[in-house]
Amino acid sequence: MKLKGTGIKNRKKEWRRDWQLWVMALPGLIWVIIFCYTPMYGIQLAFKDYDFSKGLTGGDWAGLQYFKQYFISPLFGTTMKNTFVIALTSIVVGFPMPVILALAINQLKKGLPRKVLQTVVYMPYFISTVVVVAMINILCSPTNGIITALLRNLYVIGENTNILGSPKTFVPLYVISGVWQSCGWNSIIYLAALSSADLELYDAAKVDGANRWQMIRYVDLPTLAPTIIILLIMSMGSILSVGFEKTFLMQNTLNLGVSEVIQTYVYKIGIMSNQISFSTAVGLFNNVINFTCLIAVNQIAKKKADISLM
């Protein structure tokens, strides 16, 4: 069945064999060209003055003017810092949680408690960001929020702290609610990896007299290592794309100083105040950093552990 060479005859033969495959790929191809690559073509706007009549190709050449405008603006420092703080805290706090949860669930015997726990922890993933933010607002309300009351009684926060409106509590609130939303869901992938672990390893460890801690340390964790690394690389690729929706919805005038991230800033200057070229430039800057982080971490992982995307 293999076709060798690139002779015209073979090409024809191949086309006769494959044309239906092209037809099936066509809708997807058209979609990716229109909705993914055409906007990429529009990136040139970042280097040009926007001209309404010319659309995506832009008007006069402006060079790096709009990038400069961003770098010298006072919001450059704020948005960069906020984005990095939120992203890094999310990764540092949020990344190990699903691993721990998966290890714990994996220790439970197959049966009702395990099933119930799994069903429950996956649930928040299906709740929309709007509803999650609304729940945060209600439960953490300074006047009658039940979480506020709990934290006050435990002396975690002061008597007059307003969790929703304080620059100090925004990041913890964002990160912890993020863990609530996705920890269970993200644990599925680790559970799946654990279920494919080599059973002989467990038996061998038992024979060697390993206790349950040692089983986790020497069998479970090495089994999970490749998955952990892959997911870490992928999360680096979106380090600066802090969830737009959630940040946007959680913003209020009191926490804006710590909650304005690059993406929400792009939305505001671009869509709301129509500075098209400027906001495209800021957005591009964001994308380039993301992409660079992804490539860098991917390279490091390739060298150190021989694991990489693609």
Next chain:
Amino acid sequence: MKKSFHLSNFLFKILLGFICIFSFVAVVYPLYFVVIASLSSATMVNQGKVILWIREFGTYGYEKILEDKRVWLGYRNTIFYSLVGTMINLAVTMPLAYTLSRKEFRMRRPLMALFVFTMYFSGGIIPSYLLMQKLHLVNSVWAMMLPCALSVYNVIIARSFVEALPPDLYEAAQLDGCSHFKYFIKVVLPLSKAIISVLFLYYVVGHWNDFFSALMYINKDELKPLQIILRDILISNQAFAKGAGIGSGMMGGSYAQDYADQIKFAVIIVSTLPILCIYPFIQKYFEKGVMIGAVKG
């Protein structure tokens, strides 16, 4: 030696129990609270007396929601976007996944790269918005369905699944002179029920919870999906804008704020319930779906 062994196992069990119980309570309680609060009286909730069970049963919030036309309009729109959108998603994803799964297809790798690249790099929201404007899709129902007509991640999952089907099937079909179209419809699709269920769930949830597309592309009231209405009611506090406003008029201003939370609780339940209802049916396929996705690496 023996004693320390027991102690460490004991500590292990304690920690295990703690993690499991803590995660269970931490996830369930907020949801449970919303349910009982939505069925209690506003005064009891405000005084912090609703903690473990309903106090002074009432359905005020639900009654107000029933009167609020915006919610039902949003509901209708969201159901439409979710169902039609998901059909489009599946119709594009499955054939594409089949093509990308055929190992003898020479353009397989380049095509795959073309799609995967878009997972990590995009034009950004502004060029996308301008494109939608140029295509005259802003403020049209298609704005809610076309930009998200495909998720590359889901294509990867589906491709891995189709790839894992027994190769003998394809060889036998080919000997019978079966074309790709026929093989895809007669053999691949019937064998892909598991993956189609997973994709269906992912896509439906994606559409149901999609707030971003509507924020970007929809301004017309009659096209707004549930999530935007929810934002207006829940976060921007427009609980008494229309419909439910009658209630506030009758009650007088000071009561309105107290009852606003009641309406919020009810809205949360009413909007989230449909999704939470379909999910247990498809749950058994999850691990499978995610595992297939992970194989790619």
